[in-house]
Amino acid sequence: MAFRDLREFIRALEKEGELFRVKETLSPILEISEVIDRVSKLPGGGKALLFEKPEGYSIPVLANMLGSEKRIKMALGYENLEDIGWKLYKLLKPEIPGTFLEKLKKIPELKKLNDSLPKKVKDGPIRENVKTKNIDILDFPILKCWPLDGGRYITFGQVITKDPESGIRNVGLYRVQVLSPTELALHWQIHKDGNHHYWKAKKLGKKLEVAIAIGGDPVLSYVASAPLPPEVDEYLFAGIIREDGVELIKGVTVDLEYPAHAEIVIEGYVDPNEPLVDEGPFGDHTGFYTPVDKYPKMHITAVLHRNNPIYLTTLVGRPPQEDKYIGWATERIFLPLIKFQLPEVVDYHLPAEGCFHNFCFVSIKKRFPGHAYKVAYALLGLGLLSLEKHIVVFDDWINVHDIGEVLWAWGNNVDPLRDVLILKGPIDVLDHSTNSVGFGGKMIVDATTKWREEGYTRQWPSVVEMIREVKEKIDRLLVDPRSSLRELFRT
Template sequence: MPYTDLREFLKTLEREGELARIKEPVSPILEISEVTDRVSKTPGGGKALLFEKVEGYSVPVLTNMLGSEKRIKLALGYENLEDIGWKLYRLLRPEIPNTFLEKLKRLPELKKLNDSLPRIVRKGPVKENIIKEKINVLDFPIPKCWPEDGGRYITFGQVITKDPESGIRNVGLYRVQVLSPTELALHWQIHKDGNHHYWKAKRLGKKLEVAIAIGGDPVLSYVASAPLPPEVDEYLFAGLIREEGVELVKGETVQVEYPAHAEIAIEGYVDPQEPLVDEGPFGDHTGFYTPVDKYPRMHITAILHRDNPIYLSTLVGRPPQEDKYIGWATERIFLPLIKFNLPEVVDYHLPAEGCFHNFCFVSIKKRYPGHAFKVAYALLGLGLMSLEKVIVVFDEWVNVHNMEEVLWAWGNNMDPSRDVLILKGPIDVLDHSTSQVGVGGKMVIDATTKWKEEGYTREWPKVIEMSKEVKEKMDKLWDRIKYQIYGDNRGA
């Protein structure tokens, strides 16, 4: 069963020993970040942290909620996250039934899809308190994350907009800087759907309404980060994961719906006719500060919150952080879609240490000369995979999640003069290494076994492996040998 709200998920985390309650008074200015950073860098990502005594506030702060493999599986409700990917695949690539019997077989699947649709409800806990006068977003303990940040930042808000032409909803995970008690700066990058909505509104001469939801079922926080196609509603995707539609309420001052069981909701608008404002610096997931740049100003028209709300935040910075596990979940969930478009792909990995967009390691079933480059070109044409800076292609037997094996195969199978291509294309705007923002160089490396048709004139050597007979014999003796090596503590 899906979680109704954040509070229900916290009960699960506490029951599973995955939640630490911090009773020591700490400041939202840098101190919450320092504690969270230390915990998130422990093996396995540490525990979720509920800061119960935030100096100057009665509202507790939750961080590192999804910062472990166990917690993100608990949040999404799946042990194998690729199962979610196959659900998304069936939504995007529906098979047309050819017979009446096949149509009947599709009925349960169609019912599940219908059950997953977002539902508008009249009331929800998020509307227990509605503030339209004397608005002050700093009534909530919004952290300042790093010393040189331009201010306090909302980092785990579901930023909700609608396409001004089609009305299709988008939910994005964008950092939001607090400019004043009633004004925010929205950092939606040029490649993101929120930015597309902004430019459409500007062209049409309209204001763009915005809602920012904080909390709710943890699935909602995850789907805001998912790189879905523009036509797929993130809350529909959340419903597919939950197998139950997300309950939404209509805004009080905007025609935008948001989760009924959120802890906090911020309503407002962006006027594209207004000049952009300075946003930043901000210590981002690259581990470096991104400099000041120009982004839209959001005017707050209402703030709503539950009784005794919990403020949800995430910390980004030098990896590993909580987003390591969020990115890992995305990698696993979207593997089925990549396999559909590229059946030769066995697996891929976007290491958190490479900030997800710096390195992509992919293993393939190689079938013809130049196959590695074909796969790399195709990946660079798939959504936000277009922002990848270095793609390294391996044979199918290479475990792309094992860095020892990756470096071994990469170093041994690649000749820089033959197997490296330098290209140019779009780059993540947070990448500070490029001479221009958002565009720069890319590198494709073929680390597969080379064929004569690819210009390799020597005989490719075999990988060293023990004979099957010897391995089987030693398997039978291994328990006794382990005992003789390790003794009682680590023996059979």
């Protein structure tokens, strides 16, 4: 089911008991963040929060929108998120039909793809209010999230640019610091497409137009965070998920399109000839403040919003936060693509506690000596997985989502002298542990069963397990109403 806009999703959340309305008047300076932080750390992620009375504003604030498995499944419209991954796989790896009959069979798939294409419309709710003069971005209740933050930050905007050479659109999720009523700092990290567009514009001596959309169908907020290949338009991906194209409307002062049903849109440009500006500090998803650094400045040329807009935000900080569930969705959605590239992969897990880039646990069907290293090297060559700091490879029967099982296998199967490799490579720029920003060490750990060909000279022990016949007997007793064991395990 596709949601037309954010308001329709809010109604669905309320119907499902997934929304809590905060009636108290709370300041967007730290106070709202404190409530979000406490709720997001509740078991299961807590509820979505609608702050009805931000202090000094009549505009409500929606937070923790995707902060549970149930809500992100509702937003994306799938119970099994890997199904989305297979759709993306078909888009990236289309099969060429060999016969006329096979071509005919492709017609329904082609129609679905055509239905998923973005739709350009001439008018939409976002045009209900347009301001090109006397702009003040702080007319909206933008949060200051943490005490040492350098200012207020837009944290859940869909930041839209186009490649200055190819014209391909990118929609990214980047933090945006408010510098003044009409100026913003864009945190375009070196590994992200927004940064590539900026440097291309600088090389060409052109200004880079930018639009920041807030709200709309919740799928749009998710796809802005998805690590898609540069050639895949995020709004096309959203249409594939929704099975209905996203309605886009052209900007008022920029030659960019953005969602016609967004709540708020900020238009403007970056001039690459201007000096970079100080951005930060910012309390980030690592749980630490990232320090002040130099980033591009955006000049606001227009602000549009719906009547009675809703300001959508997200809080990042020491995990778990809402991004735990956004990252989990990405992990599940992109598993099919990883399996296509590496058929031996059974599963993988990027734990939120590892901030998604510190640990990658992967299970494989091991077929030859050194197979664990082959998989780890390959993962380090796949998109943003190249930023992983520790990759630990397990046998196929290890549940990589069970931290107890992971530590058990890691601790028992690994000889650090033999099974650990230390490498160098690109690192997430938010990682403060490295001596250089964005570059440092990596560790590959082979936690699989070792073979003689890998230098293991002893007899590898068997895992302690009960025989099947005994397990089945006890299983039968547990469902027998006459059995005392049934009562024992019921408690």
